[in-house]
Structures are given as C-alpha cells and as structure tokens.
Amino acid sequence: FSINMTQFQLEEELGKGNYGTVRKVLHKPTNVYMAMKEIRLELDQAKLNAIIMELDILHRAASPEIIDFYGAFFIESCVYYCMEYMDAGSLDKLEVGGIPEGVLGRIAGSMVRGLKFLKDEMQIIHRVWTCAHNADWLDLTVLDGFADVKPTNVLVNKKGEVKLCDFGVSGQLERSLAKTNIGCQSYMAPERIKGESQNNLGQYTVSSDVWSLGLAMIEMGLGHYPYPPETYANVFAQLTAIVHGDSPELPEEKFSEDARDFVRRCLMKVPEMRATYAQLLDHPFLAHDRMRNVDMVGWVTRAMSERDKKARERHQQQQLLLQQQH
C-alpha cells in the first residue's frame, strides 16, 4: 500500500540526526505508531522519484533485527521516510555509564545477525562515498558514509528487541547526502580513513563494517566514544590515532576474556585478519550468551529512567541559567 502525509497525526519529535528530524507519528488508517524521518534535499523531482523507487527494496528487508520500513513519499524537496517506531530510542542515549556484559552480548548478537542479513540477503554493506572534504588543516580526503554502523543507528524497544536502522540502499539518496562533512566521532575503519577500502573490483568490503561494529561495542561497554575529543586536538589527530594507534579494548575489570576477545577480533588493524560474521556468531562470547538468562526488559527500563532523569536535570540547569541571565 502507499502512504501519504494526510494519513498521519503528528506527535512529538524523537530526535535530530545529521540529515533530518525524526518524529513520532500515528498512521490513522492502521492505528500504528511510526517514526517519520524528514530528509531535506535540494533535488529535482526526477531524482526524488528515483530515491523513492530505490527505497522500495526496503520492503524486502524483513528480519527481526532490521527496522521495518513502511514506505516513503516526498513533498516539495523533502523525503519522508516511515519506519517502525522503537519506543526506547537509540543505544547512544542508553549506554550512559557503560552497558553490562550480558546485555552487550545480546546487542552484539542482534547487530551481527542484522548485518549478516543485510549483506547476504540484500547485498548491502554500509557503503561510503568519497567526498573531498579538504579542510585547510586536513590534507586528507575523508570518506563519509550515509550509514555507519554506530550506536545512534541501533534502536531498542521496551520488549528488549534490538534492531538496525539507517543503512544505505538508495545510491541516489546517499550521493545526495554525502556532501555533508564528517562528524566528530568516526566509526570508519583505518583502511577507509586511508581511502583503501575498496577491493580490486572497486567494491567496499564487509570487513570495514566489522571494525565499526567493534568500535560501537567498545563505546557501549565504556559508555562513551573511545577516541574522546578532549584527548585529541582536532579531527586529524583523532583519525591519526585510529589509523596508527593501537586498537581500543574493553576494560579488563568489567569484561570477561571472551567479550574482550570478540571485540579484539573485530578491531584487527589489518582488514583481512578481522573475523567474518559467521565466525563472530560462533564465537564463545555469543555462544555462551545464548545460554545465559539476560533481563533485557529490566535493563531497558532502568536505562530509560536513567536517561530521562539526566535529561530532566539538564533541562532544570538550563532553566536556572536562563533565570540567572535575566
């Protein structure tokens, strides 16, 4: 079926990303809550049509680890992309204080199965486009991805389900987005930063996504991005550390040797040495995790109340500051 704007009742804003705003909406004909992402693009109608057509293949992406896609339409120069609403939001906001090992195992299992599905069934790997982003001090061509494997793109619901969103399927959409600059947190593999990520057929290789997965896991385990901006004078120093420094590790005090080895196998500097998805699924960390009882629902409840408490405190502090200024 096809969807359009008149069928929706708009609810609250869920978040802002690099490329647009995501809003909770009620699809009135079906009475289903959805998340609607608005992406503003200065493109002609033909290109917008091409994007809508390309996005259509997402209807085939039915898997428990992938966010359901309900449809897309455009109005003027905005693409509206409608997807499954995840009522606990993205992992970047739930990881505060660090995610415990059992929960991290469940998340890793879902991410690996989701990424493997996208690769095997949909031939999607998180592609990147070269964008000559030559800031004066940055004599380096950086590749920017429309969709990196990163905690903002992993969504959770109150049932404790973990699903991936925001992966590139529309070449036209990605080319249109790739003009934006790089963020201050890079999940790109060293070979991607160096611009060597294509194999000799000119294809991007899946092992770069395995790096991003490992880095996302470190971030979730620590509760913060492992190359923090306070440590590096600028993005160049940060990228240099990713390319030339030792790979980050999960801390010994909080994580088992299995968990640490799993992440180590993702963060090998040489892409060919990294584990494949099949190897990761067989890794003792995930094998043991499947036999463990993990209270995902309890963890989501606690993490959400912690997140909301922090948000209220931030809001109160801002109000206080505003009052003092007046």
Ligand code: ADP
């Ligand atoms: P980015 O561009 O950084 O990947 P997005 O534009 O995809 O971010 O999303 C911005 C924020 O909106 C996310 O961090 C998340 O909190 C929220 N969000 C996105 N998609 C959904 C969804 N399907 N359900 C609930 N919240 C969502």
